[in-house]
Amino acid sequence: MRIMLVDPRGETRPYDDALAAALVAKGNAVTLMASAPRVAQPPPPAGVDVRYVFYRLADRVPGRARKAARGLEHPFDLVALTPHLMRHRPDAIHVQWLPMGIVDRYWWRIVERMFRVPVVYTAHDALPNHPTPRRLRRSAANARAFRRVIVHSQHGRDALVGELGVDPGRVHMVPHGALTAYRDVEPVAPAVPDGVPLVVMLGLLRPYKGLDILLEAWPAVRLALPDACLLVAGRVLGDPEGAARLEAMAADGALGVTSDLRFTPTAEFVGSLLRADVVVLPYRRIDQSGVLFAALALGRPIVATRVGGFAEVVEQHGAGVVVPPADSAALAAALIELLRDPARRKEMAAASRAAADGPFSWGAIAAATERVYAR
Template identity: 35%
Template sequence: MRVLVLTTSYPRDAGDVAGRFVQDAVEHLRAEGVEVAVVSPASFRHFGIAYGDGIANNLRAAPWRLLLLPLFFLSFARAARRAAGGADVVHAHWLPSAVAGLATRRPLVVQLWGTDVELAKRLPWLFRPVLRRARVVVCASRALAADARALGAGDVRVIASGVDIPAAVGEPDEPPHVLYVGRLSEEKGVRELAEAAAGLPLAVVGDGPLRHLFPQAVGFVPRDELGAYYERAAVVVVPSRREGYGVVAREAMAHGRAVVATRVGGLPDAIEDGVTGLLVPPCEVGALRAALERLLGDAELRARLGSAARERARAAFSWDAAAAATLAADRDAHTPG
């Protein structure tokens, strides 16, 4: 089977973290014997709209780039059409990629991740027709699936994105500290984190427009170095205001670490409050700080939650399961009914 993957975010080199989970999915499909080609802004002119701080933040920081969006979509569509020859199905990650996917006239699978759903809610007249024309819509969480159905999608499937499960993990550093991994931007809740974690031991891996709030931030790190950060941490925090899936929470769980996360989007799909982590309301600084202090001060609770989280990750977030479900969706789109 030949699949063309369209994505607005994909690593440009070994050290690039942009769209890394899409690359992981591609590599695991290839391991299943699928022939996969990829078109991303790394392979066509994107007019400064992609990469950097992400499309939404780039447009917010420079609104004049909105005038370039038609050129961006035209460039994307041309690249998609060129690459689509011989493809059995087009698998588009994020709705903007699906717009380009329509130009290929191939069976279309659309995979939603969260930020694109928020955009679709603001512009339903533009994106409803795209979702209705998709043969299969893949969502990483039940919350996203509900949004997709409300926007007119027909065949909607919830497929958890896989994460690597380490064969073994060591003990965290002493004294214990909290770890944040991800983009340093408003939607990730890092402004609330900066206030909630004031005076607490906090390590930060990431970059973005709010990096000035975290002088200790080390920026993004190569993927083969990230596991060591999870292993050294006692607690991993995911304070997002919205989160379609929550890869970081699941990676932390795979490393057996207790997670404090907000009760938004796809995070409650992974974290059962008091069993595999702690959930707090979004944007509530006091609740976030209380949860962090509770775990930093209770090694027994951290160990219990971390152990249960690792077992949950083994059972639900393996790459084998994710690749098999994705391949089934692509095959069904190619031969509907």
């Protein structure tokens, strides 16, 4: 099968690369259409034809004007895919994101009819993480525009069908795969003390990810376990209050907090996960998280909130503990309990790795994705 994956802004490149590699391993020819990465990334997977066809002009524009330039260029870049479509005639097109909403929906409907090819859309966020009425209408329109929609959790499927009114016959649950490519990365250890219990929160720091809840919980953890340390690493996007509070706590040496508020290079990301005794995901809302599936792949115990599809992974597969969202006392109690119980953490670490190599393996994900293409 000839498959075209499309991720214009490269928003989920670890996912794209892993899915593409797994589809190639099953005998498919895969082309990934994306934009050139603006930060260091691992090399593209072997056997995948990666083409940087989006925003080649716009990404030369400096500063804040780049976003507007991308918006202007985007429709032209979509149309510029036509020669490739005519030459290669893919058997399936798999679209990961719709940066311009109505423009993308209209274009992919034209492509599906003109080339008589199934176009699949993955709703990585079944519901917007900042759910205003306008954003909910856009999410509904995006999902309704496609005959085949993939979501990564039963929660996501229920949301599309029950809240956004998408035809249930069009929505298919295919789990996010464990990001096992990180196992091959040479790790760089974080700058934290050796031999102390370490809790780690990684990734882009947005308000819905609950950094403030973690910071509220941490003094209780530190009181119960005076040598415990907390590492929070990632670039801040839209959460200046949380970042300021984190920096203030990091400046207080008595709290054992380390902050690293920048884009985390892959080697450091992996090194921080491998050093973690517990990976914490204190989110207020989400469907699924790439950090969760990186932690799963590297066999780490997880404490997550009961939001989106987290419990479907963490709780059902024994990979960690799930607590109520926005409950700092419950979060603190779970962290204290796990940090005090190395035997239980060892069991959870083994369960994480087993889940990554079993139901969340990319072989299983690719097979399920192929079935959606063929429907």
